[in-house]
Amino acid sequence: MEYDASDKNSVYNFAKKLTGKTLRDVLSPQIIQESEKLFINNGNKGRFGHKIEKHYFGYDINSDKEADFSLCKLELKVTPMKLKNDGSLTPKERLVNNIINFDEIVKETWHTSSLLKKINSILLIRYLDPMNKEINQLDYKILDVQIINLSSNAEDFNQFEKDWNLIVNKIKDGKAHELSESDTMYLGACTKGENKESQRSQPYSSEKAMQRAFSFKTQYMKILLDRCPGMYDYL
Structure with a gap:
């Protein structure tokens, strides 16, 4: 492994090598060949972030409550940017x-929450979402890598x-079924699923509520983007 998973700076410096590059630029010929075969058979099946996790950082995808790099408490997130007609970037x-x-x-409580433990320190990788969806994910360009320390x-x-x-x-209050992303400013409770099969019980009401996940709202993603103008250098 080319980085120390217990050292946040080591993980960051290894991730930083992706800036301005594509996975095709950094992966081994063998992995590229395997990915090409999968692309021919399945297209861009699977999220781009999963390919970065598995092929670049070399760890299996997980849904643990712990951060992805648990030894240094760093969570990996990969997110797409869109290029607007005026040449500016915006979170997709x-x-x-x-x-x-x-x-x-x-x-x-907030300070003991499983969410805070997972997101307090995030390795955020932004990439340019291509307009042509037939482009192989190996050729998606990575624009920026940064660590976001929420508590700082x-x-x-x-x-x-x-x-x-x-x-x-x-x-x-027994109102999980009334949750809405419009309730909050930065941290949202977005729905996960679209039908009755995605409904869940709640502890203080007999009424079922849609399954939800915490999310950084687009408004907050724009704020983070404004704090990182350097990625325009790699368009």
């Missing part, structure tokens, strides 16, 4: 985090705490 979508467990979250920005941290408490208090 919200950044989805872990599923909300209605039964367990009411036992937590008091304004962000306090707003996340406020948003988290609003979501949890609504669940405690």
Whole structure:
């Protein structure tokens, strides 16, 4: 392994080598050949972030409550950017985090929450989402790599705490079925699923609620983007 998974700076410096490059630029010929075969048979099946996890960082995809790089408490997130007609970049979508467990979250506080443990320190990799969807994911260009330490920005941290408490208090009031992304500013509770099969029980009401996940709302993703103008160098 070309980085020390217990050292946050080592992980970051290894990730930083992706800046301005594609996976085709950095992966071994053998992995590229295997990916090419999969692309011919299945197209771009599977998320781009999964390919970075597996083929670049060399670890298997997981859905653990712990951060991806658990030894240094660093969570990996890969997110697409869109190029607008005026030449500016904008986040393509919200950044989805872990599923909300209605039964367990009411036992937590913000400072002890499973969410904070997972997102307090994030390795964020942004890439340019191609307009041509037939482009192989091996050729997606990575624009930027940065570490976001939520607790180091008091304004962000306090707003996340406020948003988290609003979501949890609504669940405690037996209103999980009334949760809406419009309730909050930075941290959202987005739906996961579209039908009755995606409904879940809640602890303080007999009414089923749609399964939801925490997410960084697009508004917050734009704020993070504004703090990182250097990625325009790689368009």
